Amino acid sequence: xxxxxxxxxxxxxxxxxxxxxxxxxxxxxxxxxxxxxxxxxxxxxxxxxxxxxxxxxxxxxxxxxxxxxxxxxxxxxxxxxxxxxxxxxxxxxxxxxxxxxxxxxxxxxxxxxxxxxxxxxxxxxxxxxxxxxxxxxxxxxxxxxxxxxxxxxxxxxxxxxxxxxxxxxxx
Numbered sequence: 001x002x003x004x005x006x007x008x009x010x011x012x013x014x015x016x017x018x019x020x021x022x023x024x025x026x027x028x029x030x031x032x033x034x035x036x037x038x039x040x041x042x043x044x045x046x047x048x049x050x051x052x053x054x055x056x057x058x059x060x061x062x063x064x065x066x067x068x069x070x071x072x073x074x075x076x077x078x079x080x081x082x083x084x085x086x087x088x089x090x091x092x093x094x095x096x097x098x099x100x101x102x103x104x105x106x107x108x109x110x111x112x113x114x115x116x117x118x119x120x121x122x123x124x125x126x127x128x129x130x131x132x133x134x135x136x137x138x139x140x141x142x143x144x145x146x147x148x149x150x151x152x153x154x155x156x157x158x159x160x161x162x163x164x165x166x167x168x169x170x171x
Contacts, residue, residue, distance in 0.1 A: 003064045004028060007072065008035050008101035008132050010057040011080045012088025015145040016154035018058045020079050023165045026067025031059040032145075033137040035101050042136055047095045055097045055128075059135055069107065073114045075164045076100065079156050082118070085126040089155030099128030101135075 011017035014032040021027050034042050037054030047054045062072060080088060080098045087096045100115075102108045111129055119125045137143075146152050 001065075002028070004061050005064045005069070005107070006059065006061050006103055007069065007107060008057045008059050008135060009072075009076050010035060010055040010097060010099040010101070010128075011076060012056070012096045012098065012155055013091050013153070014056040014058055014138065014142065015152065016156035017076075017079055018144070019146040019154070020075060020156055020161055020164045021058055021060055021072070023161065023168070024062075024067055024072070024075055025168045026063045026065075027060060027072075028063055029059075029061040031137050032142050033057060033059060033135055034095075035099075035135045036130065036133050044139055044142070048093065050094045054095060054136075055099055056095050056138075057099070057101065057135070059137075069110050070114060071167055071170070073100070073111065073118075075167055077118060078160050078163045080127065082122050082127040083124045091155060097128060098126065099130060101128075101130055101132035103132055 018030045018032050021030055034047050034054035035057035037052040039052050042052050042054050046052050086094050100111050115129050
């Protein structure tokens, strides 16, 4: 029986992160959208204005009996550069801030332990870890963008995609 859990991951442009997470066994559903901002019902243009506080994020529903939270976080950190504040690669702005946003205290504690270890690997660390306050799905054209537009822009390299996919081979 599935034990579905939800977490929100902001890894720069949401197109590539969604594509990477869909490669993982146990990820049941992804929705790209906007997390933890200060206005209601934002659209892409508003989020890009750097005035709403929203980050581009992926809502991930996963089967915890198939994939662990730790493996999801490992995949996430393969795809991001935590040393970069308010951006990833050539994408800059507050909407590209990296972060992990949780719903329940048990997930928060597990993420905090993972973050403590991850911080030791980096000279600077800007990835947020916060409770999820609000999330609005992005416009339809953003959903599954790289599946609909193969070869579309992505800051995640092919090597990083391969490393994420390789996590499926681990027990």
